[in-house]
Every structure is written in C-alpha cells, then in structure tokens.
Amino acid sequence: MIGGGTRRRRLDEIWTHLHNNPEPSMQEYGTSDYLAEMLGEAGLKIEKFKCFPGFTADIGEGSPQIGLRADMDALVQEVAGKTTAVHSCGHDANMAIIATVMLELSELEDRLKGPVRAIFQPAEELGNGADLVAALGVTDGLDYLFGVHLRPQSELPAPFLAPSISHGACLFAHGTITGEDHHGARPHLGANAVEVALEISEGLRRLKVDPQIPSSAKMTLLHAGGGNLNVIPGSGTFGVDLRAQTNEAMSILHTGLISVCRSVTASTGSEIHLDYRDAVPAAIIGARAEAALTTAVTAELGSAQLSSRIVTSGSDDFHFYTQRNPALQAAMLAVGANVQPGLHHPAMSFEAAALDRAVGVLVAACHLVAERPFSSQAR
Template sequence: MIKERIHTIKPEIMEIFEHLHQHPEVSWKEFQTSDYLTQFLQKNGGRVRTLNHTGIVAEMGEGSPVVAVRADMDALWQEVNGQFQANHSCGHDAHMAMVCGVLLILQKFSSLPPGTVRFLFQPAEEKGTGALKMVEDGVVDDVDYLYGVHLRPELELGDGFAAPAILHGAACFVKGRIRSDDAHGARPHLGANAIEVGATFVSLLNNIHLNPMLPYSVKMTSFHAGGESANIIPGSATFSIDMRSQSNEGMEKLVSKVFEIASSLEKLFGVDIEMETGANVAAAEVHPEAQAFMEKGILNVLGIDALQPPLVSTGGDDFHFYTIKRPHLKATMLGLGCGLAPGLHHPNMTFNKDALLNGVHILSETVLETLKEGKGKRGRQHVD
C-alpha cells in the first residue's frame, strides 16, 4: 500500500528537495529553511511547535508509543567552483525531504496504529551543537523510539542497498594557544620557543596508546608561530588538535591524556597553554530493538539481498547526543545507499535522487512497525 502512495507523492518529494537544495543555510541561520518547513508541516496536518531557534517539532497521532524521526537542516560553508557559499554537500537537504515524505505517507492513512509520530527538524548538526540544544528544549523527553537517516557514499554502500544502523565514531576538536615571551635569536636561554613546545606536543601525542582493538587517532592539524623576522624566537603559537574514537569511553581517555600532556608541557617549558574544546560529537549508541525495527523496514522495501550489516564509520553525527543525554531512547540511524559520489562534503557531491523514495518508504515502514509492535514507557530518569 505504501509503495503505491510513494509514487503519487514523488513529484512533491522532488520539489521539496530541489527547493531546499537551492536555498542552503549554515548552522543556526536556517531561517528560510525553517519557515519553508513550518508552512509545509502546517499545510499537511502536522501540529507544529516552533522553538526559540530555527529547529521545528511537528506531531501527528496521540498516545503511546512516541516515535520520532529526525532530519538535520544545516548546510556547509565551503568553496564551490571558486566561490565560498552555503552548500548542501552532506545530504541534509535529502534528509529533510525524506522526513517530509514520511509525513505525507502517514497523513494519507485513514487510521494509524495508536501512538504519536513526532518529526524533528534539527539545526546545526555540522557544528555538533544542534542535538544538544534540542535535548535541552525537552523535545525527546517523552520519546520512546528515535530514527535518523544519512546518505552514504558509493564506496561505503552501493545504490539500492541500506543498513539498519550507522556506527559513527566520536570526534573532539580542541583549539589551543601557547603563551610566553619572544626572545632574541642569539639568546635562546631567555625564553621558551613555542615551536619546540609544539614539536614536543606532537611527539607526545604520537606516543598516546589505547587498546589497539579500538580504532582511534589523535593528531595536531594546525600550528602557527613566528613571523617574518628570522632572528626572533616566538614565544606564542596557536594550534588545533583532532581526536577520533569508535567509542565514547575511548574518547574520554584521549581527551584526558591530551590535557595531561598540555599540563606537563607547561611545567617543562615554563609556558602557559590554554585549550578550549570546540565541536564534540558522541559515538553511536544503537539500541537493538530500534535496529530490529529498521531491519524490518529495509526488508519490507528492498528485500534480503539489499540489507547490509550496520556500517562502521569514522565520521561523526550529533544525532547520538540524543541517546547519550536521554538513555531511555531506543534509537538508530538508517544508512541509505544512493550512488553518492565523489563523497560527503565534496563541493560537487551528487547522488541518485530516486533513492529518496527508498528512504521515505523504509522510514515509513519502520515507523508503522514501531507503532504496531513498540512499547512506550513512562517515568524515565533523565541524565544531563
């Protein structure tokens, strides 16, 4: 039944995608995107609740269980054909179009199984801060099941295939500054050389060892010190550090070791090292029950030959902050093969637009399966 309905709404799904693709907006500035989606949701029977930012919540149905579907809204700021601009090279335009498609499909049912379907349109995924703000707003406090979706590159998942979970890794980015006084090149004993501090920092980062069975990495990705004068020993420098781990526990250990190294270098060289954590993305926490419902959705739409195992990705997504902050949530993210090339975040990324229909169909089937078989639970304990 859904298959026939998918084809009737295909023109509208494609229209939504093209509009969003042609009007990209960067993190926390998704104003036109928010207005467009709000009008669409209200027009199609969604009970819309706007927030004190660009995020949107819409609902249909009532009672338990509460099943939520999340789409990210923001675009990247990057150089495209020689010009810097907002650009949907991560597929968020596709994610929004698919979630809108789910609402269109469910809205066509004369009656749905008991329960509430909630549609979450979340800003600022690329900043790693949007999900945390939505959690703070309480939009998932009473949610039982949470589903997301992300297009996957062709090299990771072929067109026409799908995975019931994406096992993203954790990522943490630190910016720092080394502070000391400059010294004359002829008198190195009168100051600390920030370049030497940085070189020692890099060496010690390379000596961090965690469990080798756990994928992880830590590296300095930028370092700036000194000026045009070759006879001045720079006392100050700025730097950035990129950390990755496939588990949240591993990330905690990495961060702790990096800050311990900085503290030791302060004492060794007699300098001040200031460090500030920027974007911080959690590793995936997938619930087996949610994954099982997503598997059913994929099987119902694409069949057993197209069902792939959960994807392990070193990339990150702030979707997983929902489950970190609200452990009661049963969540997973659909990995959708769509012929995406050359890759995510490439300024000229393209994919097979017909795969949007597969995504709408799978998510709709998953939501219906969850409403029919899922159980809601009340009186949860929240962890901040």
C-alpha cells in the same frame, strides 16, 4: 501505501526547493519556515524553536513515542570560484525524506497506532545543533528515534540500506601557548612556542588506546612567530583533532591530551590553555531500533537489499539525543545512493530513487514500532 508516482513527485518538489535554497548552520530560518508551513498545512502540529531555527512536527494523539530527525544546514564551500552555501552533505535529501514520511503518515493517520514527532534540527555541521535541541527536551518522552543519511558509494552502494550507522566520537581542541618572545641568539632565555607545540604533538603520538578500537590524535593547526626570523616566539596557537570509535576510547584520548599539556607546561614553563570545540559523542545504537529498521528494510524491499551496520570514523551530532537519554532506542538508517564523488564534495550527486526507498522503509518502521510499543520499565 501512497502511490509511487505521488511519492516521487513530492520528494522531487521538496528536495528541489531545499537544494536550491541552502542555508548555513544556525541560519536555516527560510528552510525551517518552508517545511513548517508545508507540514502545518497538512494538519501536523508545529512547534518552532524560540532561540534558533528549527521546529517539531507532531502527528497523532497523545505524547509522541516515535521520533524522526532531519538536519537542515548546508556547508559553506567554494563553488565555481564563489564562496556559497551548498547542500554537499545531503541534508536536503534527509529533510525531503523525513518531510515526505510525515506527509504520508498524516494521510494514513487512521491506521497509525501511535503518535510520531519529526525534529528538524539546525547546525549538525557545527557539531552542536543536536545538543542544543536535545536540551529543549523534545526527545525526552520518546521511546524510539530514527535518523537517516545518504552514504558514499564506496561505503554503501545503491540499492542497499543498512539499519544503523556506528559513527565515531570527535573532539576539537584549540590550544593557546603563552610565554615571552626572546632573541634568536639567546634561546636559553625562554621557551620556544614552536618547540612547545611539537612536544605536545609528539606526546599525542605516544597516547595508548586499545589497538582494536580505531582512534587517532594529531595536531592539525600550528601558528607561532611573526615576520622576523631572529625572534624566538614565546606564544602561539595550535589545534588538535581527536577521533575514536567509542566514547570510552575518546575519554582516554581527552585525558591524555590534558596530561601531555600539563607535562609540557612543567618542563618548559609555558602556560598552555585548552579550549574545547565540537565535542561529538560516538554512536549509542539501540538494539530495538536497529532491529526495527532491519525488519522494515526486509519487509519493504526484501532481504537482498539489506546490508549490515555501517561503521565509519566520521561523526554526527545525532548521538547527543541518546547521550541525554541513554534509554532512548535510536538508530540512523544508512541509505545507499551511489553518492559521488563523496560527501562534502561541492559537486556531490546521488541516485534520486534512493530517497523513495528510504521513505518506504521509515514509514514501515513507524508502523512497526507503533504496533509493538514497550514501556520505559521494560527496557
């Protein structure tokens, strides 16, 4: 066990550097270099990604069986009247936790009974960073993958931790309506792009999903027409936000959106094109991974600090890894840190001691899983 004072000093040093040097999605080169150099100097094997920021850091002999994922990007928001990058989602904390776990494991490598890989990933906030990294195959040989994320106080207060986060799926669609403008006095000569969009919006409201599964489908952007109010716009653009707690429900919403647009096209004659963006899958939680984190929380902190699985309508691209490898045992540790006022708020703050607790749990989970390996055939 690493001394509490040493761990806290290490966490504070790493977090302070990352917090003071935030970088937006796909620009996290300085962040990546800082962490890679620090972990490389500690003896970990570093492999940087070639086409975008990020890297893997391995400890132990043989092919890694356990993975730890940290997201690196900051959000771009207005802070004190200036647009700037800021770690308002706590990714600086996530990175500090995973880096500290790897450093502690390296110092106890002789007691580690299986190899561990840390994955420092870009662009979680874009919703596709994990998809890009998963395509590199860095998790293909893993048995387990653990993530970590601070939670809002209203969802999980300190000092509690939960062994998994059940994120929902989300899908953004940008729509283009193409038609001819015509005179305001002659509406019969063509379709009105505003009315076309409203028909699509109304169609989304009529989509039916099992009421036991949280879901929503709504138009969140609409632009049509120019400065002349006597011109009926034939063309326009719109945006749709789809949310569902399960991937099956998201499939229903996605199919429904296509059906609605086809129906409106048939009735109005307008051409409607959909461009999909940020299609993030819902959580696929591994029962063994969740059980391992449950045991680790109890062993490290006691059962009184263990909470049940967190269910949230928010999304995280972490689940692309299990979408690529369905047999992968994956779960994200939820860390109660009294986050205020909330995630993505530019003035977000949290309880620093929560990072210490998370490190202890993940170190314990790695040792636990390494001591109880299972083969792919036994899954």
